[in-house]
Amino acid sequence: xxxxxxxxxxxxxxxxxxxxxxxxxxxxxxxxxxxxxxxxxxxxxxxxxxxxxxxxxxxxxxxxxxxxxxxxxxxxxxxxxxxxxxxxxxxxxxxxxxxxxxxxxxxxxxxxxxxxxxxxxxxxxxxxxxxxxxxxxxxxxxxxxxxxxxxxxxxxxxxxxxxxxxxxxxxxxxxxxxxxxxxxxxxxxxxxxxxxxxxxxxxxxxxxxxxxxxxxxxxxxxxxxxxxxxxxxxxxxxxxxxxxxxxxxxxxxxxxxxxxxxxxxxxxxxxxxxxxxxxxxxxxxxxxxxxxxxxxxxxxxxxxxxxxxxxxxxxxxxxxxxxxxxxxxxxxxxxxxxxxxxxxxxxxxxxxxxxxxxxxxxxxxxxxxxxxxxxxxxxxxxxxxxxxxxxxxxxxxxxxxxxxxxxxxxxxxxxxxxxxxxxxxxxxxxxxxxxxxxxxxxxxxxxxxxxxxxxxxxxxxxxxxxxxxxxxxxxxxxxxxxxxxxxxxxxxxxxxxxxxxxxxxxxxxxxxxxxxxxxxxxxxxxxxxxxxxxxxxxxxxxxxxxxxxxxxxxxxxxxxxxxxxxxxxxxxxxxxxxxxxxxxxxxxxxxxxxxxxxxxxxxx
Amino acid sequence: xxxxxxxxxxxxxxxxxxxxxxxxxxxxxxxxxxxxxxxxxxxxxxxxxxxxxxxxxxxxxxxxxxxxxxxxxxxxxxxxxxxxxxxxxxxxxxxxxxxxxxxxxxxxxxxxxxxxxxxxxxxxxxxxxxxxxxxxxxxxxxxxxxxxxxxxxxxxxxxxxxxxxxxxxxxxxxxxxxxxxxxxxxxxxxxx
Numbered sequence: 001x002x003x004x005x006x007x008x009x010x011x012x013x014x015x016x017x018x019x020x021x022x023x024x025x026x027x028x029x030x031x032x033x034x035x036x037x038x039x040x041x042x043x044x045x046x047x048x049x050x051x052x053x054x055x056x057x058x059x060x061x062x063x064x065x066x067x068x069x070x071x072x073x074x075x076x077x078x079x080x081x082x083x084x085x086x087x088x089x090x091x092x093x094x095x096x097x098x099x100x101x102x103x104x105x106x107x108x109x110x111x112x113x114x115x116x117x118x119x120x121x122x123x124x125x126x127x128x129x130x131x132x133x134x135x136x137x138x139x140x141x142x143x144x145x146x147x148x149x150x151x152x153x154x155x156x157x158x159x160x161x162x163x164x165x166x167x168x169x170x171x172x173x174x175x176x177x178x179x180x181x182x183x184x185x186x187x188x189x190x191x192x193x194x195x196x197x198x199x200x201x202x203x204x205x206x207x208x209x210x211x212x213x214x215x216x217x218x219x220x221x222x223x224x225x226x227x228x229x230x231x232x233x234x235x236x237x238x239x240x241x242x243x244x245x246x247x248x249x250x251x252x253x254x255x256x257x258x259x260x261x262x263x264x265x266x267x268x269x270x271x272x273x274x275x276x277x278x279x280x281x282x283x284x285x286x287x288x289x290x291x292x293x294x295x296x297x298x299x300x301x302x303x304x305x306x307x308x309x310x311x312x313x314x315x316x317x318x319x320x321x322x323x324x325x326x327x328x329x330x331x332x333x334x335x336x337x338x339x340x341x342x343x344x345x346x347x348x349x350x351x352x353x354x355x356x357x358x359x360x361x362x363x364x365x366x367x368x369x370x371x372x373x374x375x376x377x378x379x380x381x382x383x384x385x386x387x388x389x390x391x392x393x394x395x396x397x398x399x400x401x402x403x404x405x406x407x408x409x410x411x412x413x414x415x416x417x418x419x420x421x422x423x424x425x426x427x428x429x430x431x432x433x434x435x436x437x438x439x440x441x442x443x444x445x446x447x448x449x450x451x452x453x454x455x456x457x458x459x460x461x462x463x464x465x466x467x468x469x470x471x472x473x474x475x476x477x478x479x480x481x482x483x484x485x486x487x488x489x490x491x492x493x494x495x496x497x498x499x500x501x502x503x504x505x506x507x508x509x510x511x512x513x514x515x516x517x518x519x520x521x522x523x524x525x526x527x528x529x530x531x532x533x534x535x536x537x538x539x540x541x542x543x544x545x546x547x548x549x550x551x552x553x554x555x556x557x558x559x560x561x562x563x564x565x566x567x568x569x570x571x572x573x574x575x576x577x578x579x580x581x582x583x584x585x586x587x588x589x590x591x592x593x594x595x596x597x598x599x600x601x602x603x604x
Numbered sequence: 605x606x607x608x609x610x611x612x613x614x615x616x617x618x619x620x621x622x623x624x625x626x627x628x629x630x631x632x633x634x635x636x637x638x639x640x641x642x643x644x645x646x647x648x649x650x651x652x653x654x655x656x657x658x659x660x661x662x663x664x665x666x667x668x669x670x671x672x673x674x675x676x677x678x679x680x681x682x683x684x685x686x687x688x689x690x691x692x693x694x695x696x697x698x699x700x701x702x703x704x705x706x707x708x709x710x711x712x713x714x715x716x717x718x719x720x721x722x723x724x725x726x727x728x729x730x731x732x733x734x735x736x737x738x739x740x741x742x743x744x745x746x747x748x749x750x751x752x753x754x755x756x757x758x759x760x761x762x763x764x765x766x767x768x769x770x771x772x773x774x775x776x777x778x779x780x781x782x783x784x785x786x787x788x789x790x791x792x793x794x795x796x
Contacts, residue, residue: 358647360766408648415645419671421732570657581655582647582665582738593714593728602731 002192005118006181009094009101009188017091024084028075035075038068059213065259066210066224072257073231074207082202090195097188104180112174114181121185123177125170133166145169229265232258236266240273248470251279276367278470282384286364293350293368300343307336338371345374345400352404353378359415361424363407367432374400377467378407379428380414384474387423388482390414390599391430391468391504393460395487395511398435406431412580413484416596425600430467433460436488454516454549457491464492465500472503482599484508487540487576491516491549497523505529508595510565510579513543514550520560530560531598533591535579539572563598565591610652610663610741614721617649618745620666621754624737627723628670628757631735634693635686640759641735642673646767652741664744668767669736670758677733683711690727691715699725 043064047057108114111129116122132138136153143149146169152158208227211220235254239246246254255263267274267288274280275288311332349370353363361381369375383389392410410427417425434456464483472479481504485493493507494515506529509515520527532553534540544552554562566589568578579591597603615623632638647667652660672682687706694701694717703716706729715727726736753775756765768775 355648356770358766358770359645360643360769412647415647415669418643418645419669419728419732419734419736420730421671421674421677422730423674569655570659574655574657578655582650582667582740597730600731 001119002189002196003118004185004188004192006101006114006121006185008118009098009185010105012094012098014091014094014098017087017094021084021087021091024079024087028079028084031079032072032075035068035071038064038071043068059217063210063213069259069262070207070210070228073228076254076257078202078207082198086195086198090191093191094188097184097191100184101181104177104184108177111170112177118185118189121178121181123174123181125167125174129170130167133163133170136162136166138166142166142169142173145173229262232262232266233269236270236273236277240277247473248279248466249473251277252281252470252473255280276369278466279473280470281474282364282366282379282382285366289365289368290353293346293353293365296346296370297343297350300339300346303339304336304343307332307339311336341372342370345370348400348403349374349376352407355404355407357381357407357411357414359411359418361414361418361426366428369432370400373434373437374403375432375434376400376403377428377430377432378403378410379426380407380411381424381426383426383428383471385424385476386426388417388425388480388600389471389475390417390425390427390482390484391464391471392427393430393433393464393483393485393489393492394435395485395489396436398431398489400431403431409580412592413595413599416592417599420593420596420600420602422600422602427599428471430464432463432467433492454491454495457488457495457516457549460492461496461499464496465502468496468503480505480601482506482508484510484595484599485512485515486579487511487513488549490514490553494523494550497525500524506531506598508532508598509553510534510591510595511538511540511576512553513540514547515553516550518551520553520558527559528561531563531594531603532558532560533563533565533579533594535565535567535575535591537567537569537572537575539576541572563591563594610660610743611722613742616743616745617664617666618748618751620739620742621668621751623721624666624668624723624739625754625757627719627725627737628668628735631690631693631725632758635689637681638758639672639676639679639682641670641757642676642760643671643764644756644760644767645669645671646771648771649744656741660741662744663741665741666739667736669734670756670760671732671734674732677731682733683729686733687711687715687727687729694725 043061047061047064049057052060108123111126112123113126114121115124136159143166146162146165148162148165152162208224210224211217238244239251239254258266263284267284271288271292275285275292277285311329314329314332349365349368353365357363357380359380364379364382365376366379367375367377390413392413394406394409398406406429410429414425414427417427436453436456468481468483471481483493483497483502483504483506485491485507486509490509490512491514493509494512494517496502497504497507497515498517501524504525507515507523507525508531510533512532512534515523515530517523520530523530530553534544534554543549551558553560565579567575568581568589569575579589582589594603645668647669649664649666652663652665656663671677676682691701691704694715697719699717699719701715701717703714706713706715712729714729717725719725722740722742724738724740726734726738728734728736750771750773752773753768754772755775756768762768
């Protein structure tokens with residue numbers, strides 16, 4: 001337990017923590033460079049097979065590699081996370097507490113004073129304040145709080161009663177200030193304790209080092225490598241858990257710090273975690289996810305076959321396991337229905353990927369989930385290497401059964417951007433949320449369709465933000481990113497950009513019911529970089545009029561940019577889906593052209 | 605906009621591809637010092653019923669495009685001279701020029717003309733310059749999957765021809781070599 005006294009908090013210069021953290025940062029940079037010299041220059045060049053070829057040389061190279069790898073791991077886990085980040089966190093927190101304490105001191109000066117030790121600080125009325133109350137020389141604020149008026153001082157009785165009430169009020173205020181002081185000191189103590197615990201753990205659990213070369217090396221190295229692999233797996237689990245506070249950028253740093261062998265080991269042991277983790281390079285995720293998808297189909301077919309056989313046996317009057325119980329049958333039938341739905345989703349996704357893109361750009365399966373309606377993140381072109389990246393969020397009724405059409409949509413956007421030039425463009429379909437199933441009042445016989453609600457957009461925010469953050473982390477160099485939303489997808493984009501400082505330069509919304517804000521400036525890309533369009537006759541106009549999902553983004557007072565979209569479609573519902581289609585009347589599709597120019601940075 | 609019933613068309617899906625390729629050849633044959641396209645792309649055929657309703661069941665819309673490289677697209681010959689020549693060419697052919705928003709100051713924009721057979725020609729001058737052909741809705745050909753290989757016009761190399769890679773039946777082995785960019789007039793899709 002921290003024994004920091006309020007005087008310590010008041011008088012300590014916490015800038016030293018920041019200075020120390022910065023020094024650790026410099027040290028980490030220098031030692032990381034040395035570790036790279038060991039692997040790149042020493043092992044691969046000076047100690048290369050061309051220069052030294054023997055079993056001992058192999059062991060030495062391996063040992064040097066392990067040492068460098070261990071050094072980099074330790075720099076990350078110990079120096080970066082446990083020391084530098086802890087010092088920075090402690091600095092920020094304690095400086096904040098100190099500022100609050102100074103504010104409190106300003107409030108109490110002259111009237112109250114601090115007493116007590118580090119564990120029980122409290123505030124009392126100062127002697128001078130008591131004396132001024134006795135002399136009825138007090139502030140108007142205290143008199144008002146005490147319910148005392150100047151006219152009460154006219155008589156001795158009134159003066160005495162006023163003094164009592166003023167003293168009681170001053171002591172009540174002292175009690176309230178005590179709570180504030182305790183809250184500040186508790187926060188400071190917690191920060192102090194947390195930092196101490198983390199720093200102590202560095203001493204208590206030193207990093208394991210590779211065994212030295214020698215007689216026992218063969219026995220120890222296997223154990224060391226096994227423990228090292230377990231640490232990587234544990235870390236992967238932690239990163240992939242719902243409770244993880246790691247950023248996609250942090251994931252990318254960690255992944256980059258691993259050796260090829262370590263990455264391969266993690267992919268082999270936990271492909272489902274690697275394939276779904278934002279911050280891991282897109283081509284790696286594509287490779288992992290395609291293998292998972294390919295494997296899922298025969299696995300699901302086997303499962304369905306086994307379930308069907310089991311159900312048939314039970315229906316005949318008795319299962320191989322004995323009794324025929326209704327509960328088991330219901331459970332099996334539910335399992336069968338789920339497995340069939342998953343298989344349908346897997347086959348739909350695989351068929352869509354097999355169709356390829358129109359422009360010849362590769363399709364990357366960045367993420368997928370076969371459960372329920374099914375989700376998928378598929379990129380046309382590699383978003384990590386393209387000069388321009390666009391992320392498209394589709395709207396209501398989007399699901400895996402329509403994945404082929406959705407990939408076709410992003411393929412058209414990528415094709416248009418490819419034609420517009422100014423470097424390569426990759427466009428990603430981001431269907432990693434539960435899109436509403438219906439938008440019409442009579443959908444499923446109900447009068448309360450999902451698309452009129454904000455729930456699904458709000459739930460999608462963290463996922464979309466994480467994907468964009470990951471994209472920024474995995475991109476080679478500076479990226480130019482546009483997020484697009486169609487229909488309800490634009491509400492998802494808007495809700496995300498209103499909540500987070502998203503890693504994107506521009507937003508395009510088309511056929512939008514609203515972006516869940518009242519003005520474009522509420523979106524973190526800024527109003528000047530918001531582009532909106534809606535075609536005449538689009539059925540979405542009805543939703544816009546309700547204002548349920550925010551203000552009309554094409555409205556006069558919204559504050560963004562607007563561009564033209566031609567009316568393409570035979571009725572208001574078809575028009576809503578016509579923005580990426582060829583105009584059957586051979587009129588231009590101006591929305592496609594403009595979106596391509598915005599995505600490729602050709603539209604100011 | 606809404607069309608009902610479907611218009612009369614002179615060709616169907618299978619006939620459209622060689623026809624559009626021939627139009628590209630004819631178009632560029634009148635462009636002097638043609639430097640060659642970089643890339644050919646075919647869009648996946650679009651189901652007209654999706655956009656226009658059940659009256660268009662069995663109708664599709666096709667779109668193909670040719671794009672110049674970034675370097676070639678920056679040439680005044682392509683950006684300015686060809687734009688002017690194509691405008692003249694399409695006017696003299698009597699095509700309906702229904703869009704001409706090429707900006708006088710920047711030279712950027714689109715020029716679009718519809719031929720009497722309904723095929724739309726779209727010359728787009730952005731950072732890159734491209735020529736796109738759109739059929740509008742035409743009858744789908746029963747049992748037709750994708751066209752047999754048609755050599756690309758204007759010097760497109762096999763590795764820059766995703767149309768051939770994804771949207772056509774595989775080419776004969778002899779056609780996989782690079783195409784002479786200046787021999788476009790002899791490469792008729794009909795073999796002439």
